[in-house]
Every structure is written in C-alpha cells, then in structure tokens.
Amino acid sequence: MSRTILEGWISQESARKMFALAGISPDIMNQAKKKGFKPVDLHLQTSMVINNTIKKSTSHNVLGILPGTKRPQECVVYSAHWDHFGIGEAIKGDSIYNGAVDDASGTAGVIELATAFSKLKQKPERSILFLAVTGEEQGLLGSEYYASHPVFPPAKTVADINLDVMNYYGRTKDVIIYGMGQSELDEYAARAAAKQGRVTAPDNHPEGGWFFRSDHFNFAKKGVPGLYIGPGTDAIGHEPGWAAEQIATYNRERYHSPKDEFDPNTWKLDGMVEDTRLLFDIGLTLSNEHTFPKWKPGSEFKSLRK
Numbered sequence: 137m138s139r140t141i142l143e144g145w146i147s148q149e150s151a152r153k154m155f156a157l158a159g160i161s162p163d164i165m166n167q168a169k170k171k172g173f174k175p176v177d178l179h180l181q182t183s184m185v186i187n188n189t190i191k192k193s194t195s196h197n198v199l200g201i202l203p204g205t206k207r208p209q210e211c212v213v214y215s216a217h218w219d220h221f222g223i224g225e226a227i228k229g230d231s232i233y234n235g236a237v238d239d240a241s242g243t244a245g246v247i248e249l250a251t252a253f254s255k256l257k258q259k260p261e262r263s264i265l266f267l268a269v270t271g272e273e274q275g276l277l278g279s280e281y282y283a284s285h286p287v288f289p290p291a292k293t294v295a296d297i298n299l300d301v302m303n304y305y306g307r308t309k310d311v312i313i314y315g316m317g318q319s320e321l322d323e324y325a326a327r328a329a330a331k332q333g334r335v336t337a338p339d340n341h342p343e344g345g346w347f348f349r350s351d352h353f354n355f356a357k358k359g360v361p362g363l364y365i366g367p368g369t370d371a372i373g374h375e376p377g378w379a380a381e382q383i384a385t386y387n388r389e390r391y392h393s394p395k396d397e398f399d400p401n402t403w404k405l406d407g408m409v410e411d412t413r414l415l416f417d418i419g420l421t422l423s424n425e426h427t428f429p430k431w432k433p434g435s436e437f438k439s440l441r442k
C-alpha cells in the first residue's frame with residue numbers, strides 16, 4: 137500500500153492490549169471519533185509474516201451501453217456483481233453457493249433497468265452503462281478492473297448506482313442509504329423516494345463499513361460519486377423491528393453460505409420492484425441533466441473529483 141507496509145483490522149481487545157503496551161489510555165479510541173484528532177505514535181515495533189497461496193483464474197465483466205441521444209460521451213452507471221462463491225465447502229450436504237440475494241437480486245435489477253431504459257420512447261441524453269462485474273466477493277476485483285480500464289473516463293462518469301443485496305421481504309416505507317452524507321446523490325434519492333411516498337434513512341450500522349465494501353467504492357476511489365442503497369427497515373404491514381430481524385437473520389444464517397437461495401415461499405418481491413423503480417428514477421434524472429452531482433464537504437473522496 138502507498139501509506140504503510142501493512143494495513144488491516146484488529147479487534148478492540150487487541151487494540152486495548154496495544155495501548156497498554158504503549159502506556160496510552162484506551163480513551164484514545166473515543167478521542168479518535170472526534171474531528172481534528174491527530175494520530176499518535178505508539179513507539180511500538182512488531183514483526184509480521186503473511187503466507188499467501190495465489191490462484192489465478194480468468195473471469196469477465198459483462199457490460200451493455202445505451203448510447204445517449206445528446207451527450208453520449210457522458211454516462212451514468214448501474215452496477216451489480218454477478219459472481220458469488222460457486223462451489224465451496226459443503227454445509228449440511230449443500231456445496232452450491234447460489235448467492236440468490238447476494239447478488240443475483242442486484243444483477244436481476246440491472247437487467248430489468250436495462251430493459252426499462254431501452255423501452256423508453258424518449259431515450260436518455262447521456263449514455264447509460266449497465267455493468268455486471270465479476271470477482272466482487274474476492275475483493276471487488278471486477279469493478280477495480282473496470283475503474284482502471286474504463287469505457288467512459290471518470291471525469292465523464294456522472295455516478296455509479298450500485299445494486300448489491302436487494303429487498304426480498306416486501307415493501308418498506310424507507311430505503312437505506314449506505315454512506316449517507318457522502319454526496320449529493322443523497323438528495324436525488326430523497327426526491328425519488330418522496331415521489332413514491334417514502335423516505336430515505338441512514339444505515340444504523342455504519343461500523344459495518346458497507347459503503348467501503350461494494351463495487352461503487354472503486355468508482356469513488358476515482359472520484360465518481362456512488363449511490364448504494366439497502367433494503368428498508370420500516371416494513372409495511374409489520375411491527376417495528378420486524379425487517380431489521382429479517383436482515384439480521386439473513387446475515388447470520390444465509391449470507392455467504394449455501395443457504396442464500398431463492399425461496400418462493402418466503403420471498404416477496406414487491407419491495408425489490410419498488411426499490412428498483414426508485415433507482416430507475418434517479419438514473420433517469422441524472423441521465424438528462426447537464427450537471428454532475430458533487431461529493432459533500434468532508435467526504436474523503438471529494439478531492440479526487442477535482
């Protein structure tokens with residue numbers, strides 16, 4: 137990496153041990169949450185060995201372009217990752233990692249969006265790129281490749297609207313914006329949601345770092361604003377907390393396991409349809425504008441756009 141020899145995550149327990157070794161109060165973790173915090177040299181040394189086995193294989197991004205009628209050199213991107221884990225370690229006799237929610241649902245969304253845009257009587261003024269990337273689960277590899285070998289240069293790329301894990305439990309009054317506060321795409325989403333009589337809401341678990349864990353992140357690293365929505369938590373016709381429980385159950389029992397399968401008995405697709413329509417509306421608006429949505433002050437990606 138460009139900044140340090142090694143970067144990684146450690147547990148809070150390990151962090152506390154490290155602060156104790158350095159003779160620093162663990163309160164530094166609270167101080168670090170405040171603006172203006174300056175890193176402190178712990179004067180510790182460590183050694184580290186990492187053993188890697190590297191396996192090379194070939195995979196492909198798949199993309200389709202609807203050329204813009206007036207400004208075809210500018211583009212709005214819709215992305216989803218078509219890969220999952222393929223065949224892996226068997227769990228209860230099942231070794232097929234289907235990835236129905238993660239991310240066949242988003243890939244289906246991109247295909248539906250492409251169909252919808254291609255049927256418009258009045259075609260968008262800017263081009264639309266429908267991008268199904270590979271290797272997301274191996275470290276966002278397909279989108280990293282696209283971002284380094286783009287079809288449209290970053291300066292002409294208006295935004296990336298990313299679909300990764302769609303709603304499979306029915307309609308919600310809200311839609312979650314991961315990384316809310318990053319860019320003006322928040323306001324685009326809020327206006328589109330209002331047209332549906334809905335609202336946008338921030339992610340209640342920012343510690344999960346979801347804004348930094350899907351394909352729009354590679355666009356952000358090139359300065360292109362990304363919008364990444366998540367299934368809402370205010371489910372219509374259910375008690376408060378019901379949808380959050382659905383998500384928690386999915387994350388605990390099915391996420392990245394062979395149990396991420398389509399279930400015709402429990403899946404309810406009307407919420408997914410409504411969310412996809414919301415993303416259609418946002419992309420359509422962006423595709424007919426002359427302006428570029430901006431990163432907000434304080435976003436770590438803002439300076440990259442200049």
Ligand SMILES: [Zn+2]
Nearest residue numbers: 238239300301
């Ligand atoms: Zn995913």
